[in-house]
Amino acid sequence: MDNIVTQGKAAQLDDIARALGISKTTVSRAISGKGRVSAATRQRVLDCIKEMNYSPNMIAKSFSENKTYNIGVVLPMDNIETEAPFFQTCLMSISKCCALRSYDTVVIGAEKNDLSQLRRVLDSRKADGVIIMRPLQDGSMETLLSEKKMPYVTIGQSTDPDAVIVDSAHSDGCCELTAYLLMNNKPASVGLVLGDMGQTVNRSRYEGFVKAFENSGTPVSAKNIFIGVKSGIQLRAAVEELIRTGCGCLLCGDDMLCMDTVNILAAMGKSIPRDIRVASFYNSMYLDMYSPPITALKFKAGELGSTTASLLLDLIENKDIPRETILGFEMLIRRSTM
Amino acid sequence: MDNIVTQGKAAQLDDIARALGISKTTVSRAISGKGRVSAATRQRVLDCIKEMNYSPNMIAKSFSENKTYNIGVVLPMDNIETEAPFFQTCLMSISKCCALRSYDTVVIGAEKNDLSQLRRVLDSRKADGVIIMRPLQDGSMETLLSEKKMPYVTIGQSTDPDAVIVDSAHSDGCCELTAYLLMNNKPASVGLVLGDMGQTVNRSRYEGFVKAFENSGTPVSAKNIFIGVKSGIQLRAAVEELIRTGCGCLLCGDDMLCMDTVNILAAMGKSIPRDIRVASFYNSMYLDMYSPPITALKFKAGELGSTTASLLLDLIENKDIPRETILGFEMLIRRSTM
DNA sequence: TTGAAAGCGCTAACAT
DNA sequence: ATGTTAGCGCTTTCAA
Numbered sequence: 200m201d202n203i204v205t206q207g208k209a210a211q212l213d214d215i216a217r218a219l220g221i222s223k224t225t226v227s228r229a230i231s232g233k234g235r236v237s238a239a240t241r242q243r244v245l246d247c248i249k250e251m252n253y254s255p256n257m258i259a260k261s262f263s264e265n266k267t268y269n270i271g272v273v274l275p276m277d278n279i280e281t282e283a284p285f286f287q288t289c290l291m292s293i294s295k296c297c298a299l300r301s302y303d304t305v306v307i308g309a310e311k312n313d314l315s316q317l318r319r320v321l322d323s324r325k326a327d328g329v330i331i332m333r334p335l336q337d338g339s340m341e342t343l344l345s346e347k348k349m350p351y352v353t354i355g356q357s358t359d360p361d362a363v364i365v366d367s368a369h370s371d372g373c374c375e376l377t378a379y380l381l382m383n384n385k386p387a388s389v390g391l392v393l394g395d396m397g398q399t400v401n402r403s404r405y406e407g408f409v410k411a412f413e414n415s416g417t418p419v420s421a422k423n424i425f426i427g428v429k430s431g432i433q434l435r436a437a438v439e440e441l442i443r444t445g446c447g448c449l450l451c452g453d454d455m456l457c458m459d460t461v462n463i464l465a466a467m468g469k470s471i472p473r474d475i476r477v478a479s480f481y482n483s484m485y486l487d488m489y490s491p492p493i494t495a496l497k498f499k500a501g502e503l504g505s506t507t508a509s510l511l512l513d514l515i516e517n518k519d520i521p522r523e524t525i526l527g528f529e530m531l532i533r534r535s536t537m
Numbered sequence: 538m539d540n541i542v543t544q545g546k547a548a549q550l551d552d553i554a555r556a557l558g559i560s561k562t563t564v565s566r567a568i569s570g571k572g573r574v575s576a577a578t579r580q581r582v583l584d585c586i587k588e589m590n591y592s593p594n595m596i597a598k599s600f601s602e603n604k605t606y607n608i609g610v611v612l613p614m615d616n617i618e619t620e621a622p623f624f625q626t627c628l629m630s631i632s633k634c635c636a637l638r639s640y641d642t643v644v645i646g647a648e649k650n651d652l653s654q655l656r657r658v659l660d661s662r663k664a665d666g667v668i669i670m671r672p673l674q675d676g677s678m679e680t681l682l683s684e685k686k687m688p689y690v691t692i693g694q695s696t697d698p699d700a701v702i703v704d705s706a707h708s709d710g711c712c713e714l715t716a717y718l719l720m721n722n723k724p725a726s727v728g729l730v731l732g733d734m735g736q737t738v739n740r741s742r743y744e745g746f747v748k749a750f751e752n753s754g755t756p757v758s759a760k761n762i763f764i765g766v767k768s769g770i771q772l773r774a775a776v777e778e779l780i781r782t783g784c785g786c787l788l789c790g791d792d793m794l795c796m797d798t799v800n801i802l803a804a805m806g807k808s809i810p811r812d813i814r815v816a817s818f819y820n821s822m823y824l825d826m827y828s829p830p831i832t833a834l835k836f837k838a839g840e841l842g843s844t845t846a847s848l849l850l851d852l853i854e855n856k857d858i859p860r861e862t863i864l865g866f867e868m869l870i871r872r873s874t875m
Numbered sequence: 876t877t878g879a880a881a882g883c884g885c886t887a888a889c890a891t
Numbered sequence: 892a893t894g895t896t897a898g899c900g901c902t903t904t905c906a907a
Contacts, residue, residue, distance in 0.1 A: 221893075221894085222893065222894045222895075223894090224893070224894060224895080224896095225892085225893055225894075228892095228893085234892085234893085235892060235893090236892070236893080237892060237893090240892080240893085262899055262900075262901090263898085263899060264899090265899070
């Protein structure tokens with residue numbers, strides 16, 4: 200079957216049709232399974248495709264169907280360091296999931312409020328749908344996407360009430376982790392340090408923390424909670440104040456804060472877990488590698504990615520999908536709280 | 538200019554032509570700058586495009602030119618944790634650089650030896666060129682790309698002697714860092730721990746280490762060098778042996794080994810830098826956050842990405858490019874070696 | 876300097 | 892069940 204036609208350049212639909220003495224249409228139908236084709240013809244086509252090593256020209260297909268078979272993924276470019284492993288794992292499972300359904304994944308970088316890459320992709324119509332890995336707080340990405348009628352799914356909460364979202368159970372997770380800490384410590388000694396409260400994750404975590412106290416029937420004391428804390432001087436002040444007022448167990452809002460906290464405690468001559476216990480939320484492996492390893496809540500980056508991707512593809516293909524999907528978490532209890 | 542034609546759906550070449558009473562061809566030429574068009578016409582077209590908010594349908598353009606305006610980036614999916622920040626920074630600057638030249642960046646995941654995603658992209662012809670972020674040792678990616686005549690550039694050394702590569706000066710960097718260590722320590726007390734010698738980076742670093750000794754006129758002792766070391770028991774044995782034979786300054790092959798080493802030293806009751814000095818190669822910010830911060834060699838992920846991307850685009854556009862580009866490094870001297 | 880028309884490789888409506 | 896044909900929106904000969 201390696202005839203003169205197929206030599207040199209890639210076979211195309213026409214070549215298959217000619218080799219089999221049938222029409223392009225039939226071949227197309229046999230491949231897509233859309234129209235009716237006799238089983239025999241279908242098999243002949245499939246065999247021929249294999250022999251001639253045919254693979255469709257996706258650009259032509261795209262053009263004809265007015266579909267790109269690409270999805271865009273908006274990747275935040277700030278805060279890269281701590282969150283990179285999370286985002287990358289997520290990205291990889293998105294691309295894997297898309298590949299399985301014959302879609303490709305194009306990267307859309309987003310620095311701060313710079314949406315130019317997103318605009319470019321929308322203007323050039325090079326994606327059939329978009330995943331927002333961390334929506335901006337002003338909802339500007341969603342607005343842009345809605346205007347262009349581009350299907351999208353966000354990872355994490357969105358300001359757009361109609362957005363399809365996939366998120367981790369931040370509040371429940373934090374509640375459960377806090378409950379564990381309350382069981383093993385004097386409730387009045389359990390403290391919390393959180394970053395920017397503009398971010399929904401932090402508000403959810405706060406909520407979970409408070410709820411765990413409520414559930415346990417002990418009052419939560421304002422003096423044990425520091426919110427809006429940035430790493431550095433602010434954090435040091437917070438940690439010192441907490442220690443001064445008898446904090447014996449500290450929950451940190453993210454692994455960045457946690458690493459700094461650990462250093463601050465070391466500088467103060469405090470030993471973990473002997474003098475103070477520490478727990479955190481998990482983005483990376485670095486909490487594992489500390490000595491002692493740090494108790495943490497781990498969210499499932501891979502699952503988050505594949506779930507989001509398949510929802511978006513379903514949305515693109517007009518299937519019915521849930522507006523909100525909440526995924527679970529794992530609690531990793533380690534020596535820092537024992 | 539917001540006439541009946543442009544309402545609802547995106548303007549296309551035809552609309553511009555009709556609005557201006559000229560032909561599609563002329564409009565196309567005015568945009569691309571390829572044929573000759575009078576300056577006046579050209580300006581009219583450009584103005585009209587702005588007013589009508591026209592942006593070309595890239596799929597149609599692709600189809601017609603038989604070009605995708607995509608480049609593929611092969612992203613390793615193993616060893617993700619430590620290298621993620623590096624790869625992600627690199628990926629972001631690739632995508633930024635490509636966007637500036639109207640190309641998009643598609644992700645090609647590569648787990649271990651699984652090249653299926655790469656094959657998919659090649660078969661469907663959805664990229665005009667490929668960047669390999671870390672070539673496999675068997676050169677299989679390069680083979681595949683060469684067979685399909687797909688232009689590519691590798692980050693790091695390739696087994697293919699014809700490959701266009703961009704790399705960091707690992708050997709020189711290691712040599713310089715070692716030289717610094719030799720100046721501030723008894724040469725006989727400077728040790729090295731390296732990972733898998735199958736990886737070219739590690740061979741280059743080894744080379745640089747030895748060269749620094751040669752340059753300083755002191756012999757390098759085999760007992761101070763441990764190669765092919767995996768984290769865990771092997772590393773512990775190596776570190777213990779080094780300490781036993783009087784090592785006072787230890788250079789670690791990557792930040793993973795370094796973090797483990799730091800923990801092992803802590804468990805042995807050794808204090809850094811009082812009892813032993815430690816330096817490493819840099820992939821992440823975690824070495825900065827240690828107390829004490831660790832002296833390290835930092836490679837320029839962003840620059841590596843943008844350089845590679847613009848080389849690949851030049852290659853695609855048939856410009857002449859150097860076969861090998863070596864980028865520099867930064868030495869970050871911190872308290873761990875003071 | 877400009878225009879008319881062919882063609883890129885598929886899909887799908889319509890005809891048989 | 893299969894074939895014919897028109898189009899998708901650009902670029903690019905070729906002609907004027």
